[in-house]
Amino acid sequence: MHDMSQPAVQHGAPTSFMGKHIFSLDHKVIGKQYYALALVAAVIGMVLSWLMRLHLGWANLAIPGLHLLSPGGAPGNVMTPEYYLQLMTMHGTIMVFFVLTTAPFAAFGNFFLPIQTGAEDMPFPHFNMMSFWVTFVAFLVMVASFFVPDAPTLGGWTQYAPLSAVGAVAGPGQGMGVVLWAASIGIFCIGQLLGSLNFITTTLDMRCKGMSLMRLPLSAWAWFITAIMALTAFAVLMPACILLILDHVAGTSFFAPSGMVINDQVLPHSGGSTLLWQHLFWFFGHPEVYIAIIPGMGIVSHILVTNMRRPMLSHRVIIYSMGSLAVLSYMVYGHHMFVSGMNPISSLAFSFPTLVITIPSAIIVLIWLGSLYGSKLRINSASLFALGFISMFISGGVSGFFLAQPSLDIMLHATYFVVGHFHLVMAVAAMFGIFAGTYFWFPKMTGRMMNEGLGKAHFILSFIGAYCIFMPFHYLGIAGNVRRYQAFTDDYLIPLIPVHKFITVAAILTGFAQLIFVYNLIYSRFKGVSATDNPWQGTSLEWSTATPPPHNNFGDHMPVVYHDPYQYSVEGASADFIMQTSPEKISSPDEEK
């Protein structure tokens, strides 16, 4: 733990506009920058999904203005098959990397992890600033690929080789598009590595006096566990991206074997392995799913506890379960490869941990439900989104049982069942975590409250809308509807097109409901009611400092922690919550040891 007699962070409050708002060393500003980046990325990703959905419902529909984005990709405003795949690839990539990784982990984690640990900043502020700006450059490179000839890539967010490895000969977007994609993701990895080093060190070395690891709130634990995962997962994806770029620019054949023939020409590759890419990608890719969702679990737990006015049935069980998810996530990645040509015995070996990983997931859900029982639940925008997260996580989680079994994956692999599964369990659930976090922490981040009425309307429309979009995906998948098709020309798929039309309408309406959130965010930022220091009567350290927090987080007095993080409804206490910094003595029966 950090020696509090020595200043850990050497930078003073900035005075210039650039130092304060642009190249800031302050973790809180960096957190907000990450949030703004994620918001812009989410809007782009959502518009891309609208374009895709419109095309899937009405393949020959002219979308006014689309040719302005790409004259070649949308002649006469009608999307070409390759342009559909390019938009699909960018939707997946932007959402997974620049929204689901940055917002719950990098944005909220940056802002609140140091405060919840009782630190005045992260230990390596320059690394932290670099982390954001490197990620920003990665985003620019990715978005730039919309405007570069032979880009963006159409290979999907997984960029399977050899489609991604042999260059422009494989089709539109597979030359410069892949190079830009791999460069962007490689740069993104550097940003996350720098960020996760800071997160880990902050948690282990910067905690204030009295803040034992078990006294950290569940959100802090989630960011800490996620940072360890990010460090090990992005460290694998980055070299994979470098090797992929070398296959394009240096004539190597890491991911391309010999004997491939395109346009009657034998390609000049030899010795590479296409499955090598899949192993490297999914060794990153499956932990990435948990990198996206574990922060949401932590945020939701933290928000629920505050709004249930009671601690979780067991703080430790949630922490151990999140840790188990992290460890197991590296052992399950092969379930993406059951029909890849991998040894069928390997499939069984990957299937078992995939089934087992449902146990810690189920434990977390049961602890949430068990903690709701007998609570004094407060309903507000934040707690609604947190409860919605649980519903989505259950719905998306149960379909995982199907995909964990190779014998069922034969039928469901690469169908919309998979798309429905991962959107509910990872994308929508994580988005709900982001929304919950926003409604909950916005007052602390900006000094103003968000509008509750708008927040509740946003919630109920999003909740119904998300189910209307993603539940039918499962039915399509059961009927054998293959994903990544720009149109459905197969005889057995044509009867399913009305379902796609329904989903498209639901997606557009649900998307419009998000405008309520954007309006609320912008309006409340400038015109919202002023927030008090502790508007939700919370107990953790972010509520014991000013709103918004001063440059060094706690002003003149660094906090001293006396309690477990969630002392709510303690019998005999002076109020229904006791802050971590309160020296009030209690006998604490809450934590089940």
Place this chain on the structure above:
Amino acid sequence: MAKLFAVVIVLIAIGSAIPIIMNTWPLPQDISVHGHLIDEQYADTMLETGVAFLSSQFLLAFFIWKFSQSKPTDKIKRFPGGAAGLVTAAFLLVGTEVLALGIFGAKAWGDVYLTPPAPNALQVQVQAGQFAFYFRYPGPDGKFGPLHPSQINEANANFFGLDTTNDQDSKDDIVTAEMAIPVNREVHLLMHSKDLGHSFYVPELRIQQDFVPGLDLSVHFTATKVGRYEIVCTQLCGLGHYNMKAYLEVKSPEDYDAWIKQQAALQ
């Protein structure tokens, strides 16, 4: 708001289950010998996960309804059994489910992928390339001639790169754009990619397997119902991926014999 939310959860849970219970969008019909193992496994999994899905959503809705009504003066109640009880329940319930699904699922998987094909299975080679499948039958000699990638020439319909001038085994090979097989006879499908990654998916056959360049894979199956079915690609392979398909004709033995003779005459 809490009550509205709880009602919405219940309605969505029931609404989600109805198409499954009514079988509105069913699994495609099963025309394979092994398919019933997959379908039974699917039905078991659907039952178990369906119960888990409905019960947990209902419980969530009920708790939201009930405990959002608590008054500030109410005392916090402890869930019977506490965390230890819930962890035990998760291990017992989910653990049993995991073991059962894992063991029975492994058996179904093993029957498809871990058993060797019968020695007298009909050998058919399928080649995937952007954006078409081609099929090759070994002809009367029962042997496939070697492939020469450099001799592939689409304009001359030499899709596989066969050297019928010099390779004795290639001379009687039969290359087709449609796949026909006799009903109730095992087929050993040898899979080869000409260019990139593709996949062979016939939902009715309960078979899906990727083509991997540089790796020759195989699957085997027996079709049990005469008919015409679609073979589709499920591995993203470029702009024409959505349109990469071929037809599988399952024929009576007599029709199959007539068809293969006809195809041989066309070579």
